[in-house]
Amino acid sequence: MSKLVHAQWSSKMTFVLAAAGSAVGLGNIWRFSYMVGESGGAAFVLVYLACVAVIGLPILVAEWMIGRRGQNNPVNAMLKLASSSGQTRAWALVGVSGVLAAFLILSFYSVIGGWSLYYTLNSVTGTFTGQDADSVGAIFGGLLGSPGVLLLWHTAFMALVIWIVARGVTKGLEGAVRTLMPALVVLMIVLVGYGMTTGHFGEALAFMFRPDWGALSGDIVLAAMGQAFFTLSLGMGIMMAYGSYLGEDVNLLGTARTVIILDTVIALLAGLAIFPIVFANGLSAGEGPGLIFVTLPLAFGNMTGGMILGLMFFLLLTFAALTSAISLLEPVVEFVEERSPLTRVMATLAGGAAVWALGIAALMSFNVWDEFLIFGLNVFDLLDTFTSTILLPLTGLGAIVFVAWCLDRKSVAAELNLSAGSETLWFVVARYIAPLGVILVFVNSLLG
Ligand code: PHE
Ligand code: NA
Numbered sequence: 001m002s003k004l005v006h007a008q009w010s011s012k013m014t015f016v017l018a019a020a021g022s023a024v025g026l027g028n029i030w031r032f033s034y035m036v037g038e039s040g041g042a043a044f045v046l047v048y049l050a051c052v053a054v055i056g057l058p059i060l061v062a063e064w065m066i067g068r069r070g071q072n073n074p075v076n077a078m079l080k081l082a083s084s085s086g087q088t089r090a091w092a093l094v095g096v097s098g099v100l101a102a103f104l105i106l107s108f109y110s111v112i113g114g115w116s117l118y119y120t121l122n123s124v125t126g127t128f129t130g131q132d133a134d135s136v137g138a139i140f141g142g143l144l145g146s147p148g149v150l151l152l153w154h155t156a157f158m159a160l161v162i163w164i165v166a167r168g169v170t171k172g173l174e175g176a177v178r179t180l181m182p183a184l185v186v187l188m189i190v191l192v193g194y195g196m197t198t199g200h201f202g203e204a205l206a207f208m209f210r211p212d213w214g215a216l217s218g219d220i221v222l223a224a225m226g227q228a229f230f231t232l233s234l235g236m237g238i239m240m241a242y243g244s245y246l247g248e249d250v251n252l253l254g255t256a257r258t259v260i261i262l263d264t265v266i267a268l269l270a271g272l273a274i275f276p277i278v279f280a281n282g283l284s285a286g287e288g289p290g291l292i293f294v295t296l297p298l299a300f301g302n303m304t305g306g307m308i309l310g311l312m313f314f315l316l317l318t319f320a321a322l323t324s325a326i327s328l329l330e331p332v333v334e335f336v337e338e339r340s341p342l343t344r345v346m347a348t349l350a351g352g353a354a355v356w357a358l359g360i361a362a363l364m365s366f367n368v369w370d371e372f373l374i375f376g377l378n379v380f381d382l383l384d385t386f387t388s389t390i391l392l393p394l395t396g397l398g399a400i401v402f403v404a405w406c407l408d409r410k411s412v413a414a415e416l417n418l419s420a421g422s423e424t425l426w427f428v429v430a431r432y433i434a435p436l437g438v439i440l441v442f443v444n445s446l447l448g
Contacts, residue, residue, distance in 0.1 A: 005107060006383070009207065011245075011247055011325040012247065012249070012250050012255075014171075014174055014179075014245075015242065015245060015246055015250065015255075016255060016258060016259065017124060017174045017177045017240055018177075018245075018263055018327075019233075019239065019255075019259050020177065020181060020259050020263075021174070021177040021181075021323035021324070021327065022233045022238055022239075022242070022323065022324055022327035022370045023086065023231065023232055023233050023259055023263045023324075024181060024184070024262065024266055024320050024323075024324070024325065025069060025109075025261055025320045025321050025324030025325075026109060026112050026113065026116070026320070026321045026324065027227070027230050027231040027267075027268055028231055028263060028266040028267040028293075029257040029266070029267070029270040029292060029325070030112055030116075030289070030292050030317075030319075031189075031227065031230060031231070031401060032231065032267040032271065033226060033270050033271050033274045033275075033292055034272055034287070034288055034290075034292070035223060035224075036208065036225050036271055036275075036285075036356055037054035037083045037275075037278070037284075037285035037286050037287060037291050038285075038286045038288060039223055040046065040220070040221045040286075041207040041208055041211075041285070042206075042208055042210050042211035042212070042217050043215060043216045043220065043257075044220055044223065045209065045211075045224075045226050045268075045271070045448070046209075046211055047216070047221050047224040047225075048222070048224040048225075048227050048228055049264070049435070051189045051224055051227075051228035052227045052228045052231075052232070052260060052264060053260075054429065054433055055225065055228060055396075055434045055437050055438060055439060056120065056130070056228045056229070056232045056234060056260060057253075057256055057257070057260060057435045058400055058404075058426075058429055058430045059229075059234050059396040059399055059400045060232055060234060060239055060259070060260065060401045060418045061234075061252045061253060061256050061364075061403075061416070062241070062402070062403035062404070062430070063234065063237070063239035063240045063243060063396075063399050064239055064242070064243035064246060064252050064255075065076065065244065065252060065403055065407075065412070065415060066240050066399060066402065067239065067240035067241060067242060067243020067244040067245075067246065067405060068243045068244065068246040068248075068252075069245065070240070070405075071244050072244060072330065073095070073237075073241060073244070073331075073334055073335075073338070074090075074094070074095035074098050074237030074240040074241060074246055075092050075096060075099075075237075075335075076095075076101075077089045077094045077095070077244065078092045078094050078294050078402070079092045079095075080092070081127055081402070081406075081407070082402075082406070083195070084406070085406050085407060087402075087406050091398070091402060091406075093398070094237075094395055094398035094399055094402065095237050095240070097391055097394065097395045097398075098236035098237030098238070098240070098331065098395050099236070099237065099331050099332060099335045100236065100276070100329045100391065101235060101236040101331075101387050101391040101395060102236045102237070102328045103332050103351075103354070103358075104236065104383050104386070104387050104391070105230075105236070105383070105387050105388075106161075106325060106328040106329060106332070106355045107355050107356075107358035107359040107362055108327055108359065108362040108365040108380055108383045108384055109155045109321070109324070109328065109381060109389035110154050110157050110158045110325060110355065110356070110359045111150065111359050111363045111380070112163075112289070112321070113157035113209070113321040113322070113325060114150065114152075114153030114154040114155075114156060114157045114363075115153065115155075115293060116144065116157075116314055116317045116318040116321055117153050117157055117298065118143060118153045118158055119293060119310075119314045120311065120314035120315050120318055120410070121298075122139070122297075123266075123300065123307060123310035123311040123313075123357075124307075124311055124315055126307060127139060127260050127296040127297075128298070128300055128301035128303055128306075128310060129301050129306070129307060130302065131297070131298065131301045131302075133281040133282070133283060133294075133298055136294055136297050136298045136301065137283075137294050139297070140290050140294050142443070143293075144290070144364055144366040144367060145366075145367050146367070147364055147367050147368060150363040150366065150367075151360060151363060151377070153252055153357070154267055154359050154360070154363055155356065157318075157321075157322075157325070157405075158352060158356045158359065159356065160322060160338060161322065161325045161326055161329055161352065162348055162352035164322070164326055165326055165330060165333060165348050166344070166345045166348040166349065166352075167354070168185075168344065168409055169273075170326055170330065173323060173326070176319070177323060178287050179318055180319050181262075181320075182317040183312075183316060184266065184317075184320060185265070185266060185269070187309070187312055187313055187316060188269035188273060189265060189269060190309065191269075191299065191309075191313070192269055192272045194271045194273070194276075194277075194299055195272060195273050195274075195275070195276030195277065196276070197276060198276045198280035199280065200275075200276045200279035201272075201276045202386050203275075203276070204271075204272060204275035204276040204278075204279060205272070207275050207279075208268075208272065208275060210243045212381050214376070216439075216442055217359040217445075218371075218446075218447065219445050221441050221444065221445065222389050222441050222442070222444075222445040223388075223389065225389070225437075225438070225441050226385075226388035226389040226392065226393065227388065229388060229392035229393055229396055230290045230387075230388045230392065232259075232260065232263060233265060233324070233327060233332045234318060234325065234392060234396045235391065235392030235393060235394070235395035235396035235399070236328075236331065236391075236392060236395060237331055238305075238318060238327050238328070238330070238331060240399070241330065241334075243253055250444040251415055252415070252416060252418065253413065253417075265398060269346040270292075273296075273345075274291065274292060274295050274296065276294055276365055276381065277296070277298060277299050277385075278291075278404060281295075281298060283295060289380070290332060296310070296313065297310065300313070319412070323443075325354065327339075329348070329351065329352060329355070331432075332351040332355065333347050333348045335339050335351075336350055357390035358383075358398055361379045362379050362380045363380075364379070364381055365378035365379040365380040365381070366378075366380065389445075393438050393441070393442070394438075396438070397435055397439070398439045400434050400435055401429065401435055404427065404430035404434075404435070405431060409427065413426070413427075
């Protein structure tokens with residue numbers, strides 16, 4: 001008996017760690033802070049928090065539920081559930097667009113993963129020690145201006161991801177997630193503590209939490225919603241795939257809450273660590289994708305023990321990026337493996353090579369192709385914006401509409417352990433508020 005209970009507990013823990021490993025990544029630290037800075041601060045943060053709670057939570061639960069009921073990869077799971085509930089096979093598109101999104105996202109994600117590796121190395125060699133804002137900015141500018149260096153580190157990061165996925169040791173990483181994730185949280189708290197010593201912590205707090213609603217635009221709301229999808233790994237079937245490993249006994253709502261709180265806390269800590277440094281050094285909050293790479297090295301270079309802390313930080317960031325990147329490559333590989341005669345190793349190499357090649361276009365948009373714009377965006381921004389503000393929300397919308405409208409209401413309520421009152425609340429949110437929220441944000445930004 002006790003053996004059985006233990007086995008269930010450990011598989012539940014495994015699942016939570018896998019989901020958290022996918023969710024917590026560059027999105028929390030690199031992307032969250034640069035988006036907040038670019039969008040002018042608190043209004044973005046508050047809309048983002050609302051999106052996470054009202055749209056992200058129900059969609060996370062919906063994706064897990066589809067995976068658990070379908071017991072298959074996202075495309076087949078959607079096909080199976082659609083046919084058993086008398087719906088059209090077109091629902092499989094939700095799974096297909098997820099694979100496309102994963103492919104596109106990983107291409108630029110790997111470039112940033114490469115930056116993180118490069119900064120890990122430079123922390124060891126003491127490059128940032130004693131540097132001022134200008135020279136830290138110049139180091140970053142030098143990196144962006146060197147396609148060869150960017151390519152080297154993008155290749156190194158992608159090679160690590162391919163190696164791990166090809167060996168199929170993804171499961172073995174869970175032990176590492178369990179110890180390294182708390183370490184990352186502790187380190188973030190230390191950095192927030194450093195932020196408090198800069199004398200600009202209050203300014204950062206106000207920037208992040210005192211909104212100027214007048215500055216809010218449709219585009220900012222769309223960006224905030226996109227960030228909510230990106231950071232929770234929603235809208236690409238990854239959470240569906242993880243849901244297929246779920247036991248019947250796992251409480252979906254409770255688990256979703258745990259993962260979301262962890263993800264959100266890390267993002268907010270990142271903001272509270274980075275913006276005091278921005279204000280204390282007269283840097284620009286709207287710097288863009290380079291924000292953490294021109295602020296944090298400055299802090300590490302000028303605090304006691306900064307070399308060790310910087311090394312630890314960039315190592316942990318790289319690790320968090322790796323676990324997310326693995327979850328991005330996995331669906332691409334599964335797709336290639338099932339639809340071609342390739343073995344797993346060959347499928348990983350083929351899928352990984354395609355991602356890597358697209359990543360080259362992304363990294364060239366920081367230098368040789370910086371004038372090459374599509375819809376006014378360079379390749380990097382286009383990949384980032386198109387996936388997070390269009391593909392992910394649309395796929396997520398498909399998942400929530402399917403669960404809320406097409407599955408049997410009573411069985412959904414039973415699966416979520418909902419009492420009569422909370423059943424009403426859940427269905428109002430899942431049927432109306434979350435889908436209409438996504439649609440409204442789209443329409444609003446199209447018009448605005
Ligand atoms: N959620 C991850 C992060 O915040 C990124 C990611 C997006 C991973 C989508 C998987 C799928 O960094
Ligand atoms: Na995240």
